Structure formats: structure tokens, C-alpha cells
Amino acid sequence: MADAAHEHAPARGGSGGLPPQGSAPPGRLQHHFESMAQQKEAASLGMWVFLVTEILFFGGLFLAYTIYRWEFSRAFAHASQHMDILLGTVNTAVLIFSSLTMAMAVHSAETGRKKLLIGFLVATMVLGAAFLGIKAVEYTDHFHHHLFPGPGFHYPVPADARAAELFFSLYFAMTGLHALHMIVGLGILTTLLVMAKRGAFTPEYNTPVEISGLYWHFVDIVWIFLFPLLYLIGRHLH
Numbered sequence: 001m002a003d004a005a006h007e008h009a010p011a012r013g014g015s016g017g018l019p020p021q022g023s024a025p026p027g028r029l030q031h032h033f034e035s036m037a038q039q040k041e042a043a044s045l046g047m048w049v050f051l052v053t054e055i056l057f058f059g060g061l062f063l064a065y066t067i068y069r070w071e072f073s074r075a076f077a078h079a080s081q082h083m084d085i086l087l088g089t090v091n092t093a094v095l096i097f098s099s100l101t102m103a104m105a106v107h108s109a110e111t112g113r114k115k116l117l118i119g120f121l122v123a124t125m126v127l128g129a130a131f132l133g134i135k136a137v138e139y140t141d142h143f144h145h146h147l148f149p150g151p152g153f154h155y156p157v158p159a160d161a162r163a164a165e166l167f168f169s170l171y172f173a174m175t176g177l178h179a180l181h182m183i184v185g186l187g188i189l190t191t192l193l194v195m196a197k198r199g200a201f202t203p204e205y206n207t208p209v210e211i212s213g214l215y216w217h218f219v220d221i222v223w224i225f226l227f228p229l230l231y232l233i234g235r236h237l238h
Helices: 002-008 036-071 073-082 085-110 114-144 158-197 207-232
Strands: none
Touching (some): 085 207, 158 207
């Protein structure tokens, strides 16, 4: 009798084996987590660990730039004059504004505002694409003036040509890697947009939007460091 009663007893967590009210959306809570909060914390920690490795990755380039700038300070300062400060400033403003729209997208996901979430994701993607478009214009200009490192590199000051080629090598490496991260970010936002249109995010489940926001803000912060290093420092020198 006891066995029979145990067999027909309601499952733990709710009547008839159903999850308790207010629990995780079906299929969202992975089996190795006890709650959605724990799962969200683990996802956030994983993203922060990834971003730390990215800092180390970019850190090597920043260190190389610092060493060579110290060694060839005059030539680097002169080479930076070839940067288009107007386009660089516009791109900086574009990325700062994209951080705002991404933060609003995260807030919209947390408050369950689907239309606003979709709108802010689209706005962030448009701003990211605008940044890449402006960067492509700059790259085209550098190619046109033979400032791309390699056999075709030509610098108007022959005495500084070797150091200037180092500057442009670091410039293309650092901004190119940053642009690659932007492209990856646009791919992530495209995935979020599709999921948002399908109603995948709720106030209870919005972790993908939040951790993607962390990634996007990191990419923006990297540019905040690149802009003064490549465009501004030494610009007052002749």
C-alpha cells in the first residue's frame, strides 16, 4: 500500500510533476544547475574569464606598441599624423552610442519589453556596421597612399620609413583584430535578434543578452584605448 501511495504521490516541486510557479522556462535550466540564478552567474563568470583572456591577447599588442613607441617616438608621432582624426572621432562616438543602445537592449530583455529589445538590438547592429564601414574607408585611404606594410609601402620621410612601417603594422594588426571582434559581435547580435523575434527572452531568462552585452562593451572599451594611442598621442608634434 505504501508503495502504491508513493507511486501516485505528486512529484516534488508541484502537483502532478509540473514545475512550481515562477520557476525556469521549460528547457532553459540545464540539468547541472540548481536554479536560473546559479546558471546566470556561471554564464557571467564564464564570459568574464573569456574577456580576461582577451585582455591578455590585446595586451601583447599594446605592450609591443608601447615598446616601439618608446624606441621610435618621433617617427611614431609623425606617422600618427596620417590618421584621419575626424573619422576616428566619429567612430568613437558611434561606438559609445552603441554601448548605450546595447545597455538598453539588456534592460529591455530584463523587463520583458520585446519590441524595445528588438529595436535596440537593430540599432546596435546598425551602429556596429557603420563603424566597420567608416573603418573600411580609412583602410582604403591608407592603401591608396601606399601606407600598407609590405613591398608596396612608401613613406614620404625616407629616414623614418622603417619605424613608420612598424607603426602601420601595429595599426593594422590592432584595428584589424578589433574589427574582427566587431564582426563576431554582429554575428552574435544577429542570433539574439532572431531569438528575440521568436520570444525566447523573458524577465526570467535573458542571460544570452546580458553576456553578449558584456562582450560588446569590451570591444567598445578596446577602441577607447586604441583611438588615443593611434590617433591622438604626439599629434601636436611636427
